[in-house]
Amino acid sequence: MTGTPPRTIRAVDTDRLLMLEEEAARWGFSQRLPADWLREHTEAAAVHYLFPAMEHWLSHRPEVSPQWRCELLLTVRTGEEVLSLLDVLPATFQGLPETLDATAKADIAARMKRLPAVREWAERER
Numbered sequence: 001m002t003g004t005p006p007r008t009i010r011a012v013d014t015d016r017l018l019m020l021e022e023e024a025a026r027w028g029f030s031q032r033l034p035a036d037w038l039r040e041h042t043e044a045a046a047v048h049y050l051f052p053a054m055e056h057w058l059s060h061r062p063e064v065s066p067q068w069r070c071e072l073l074l075t076v077r078t079g080e081e082v083l084s085l086l087d088v089l090p091a092t093f094q095g096l097p098e099t100l101d102a103t104a105k106a107d108i109a110a111r112m113k114r115l116p117a118v119r120e121w122a123e124r125e126r
Contacts, residue, residue, distance in 0.1 A: 005052030029087035046075035083115040
């Protein structure tokens, strides 16, 4: 599977997000958040959103290439939305259900453009 990732957004609940982050950790992907951090800081009942922004190859690790580097809209416990990144295997992303209509995707994409990074939010929360 090569080429451009799909131009779509997938919604995931916090439990599914934790599984995705744990998978990224098992594979040693560089763009991910620690699952413990997510358990502490994300809203348990929230919906989060993944948008595959680019295909990422590791020439020294062909068994996990390509990955799709996704922009990740997180809802944290304060109710705020923040932006992070998450590397996901294409087959894993494709296995996520398609639940959003075009209007919802456009709204989410617009919100992603103006969100603070998770690092900025975490620094403010200290």
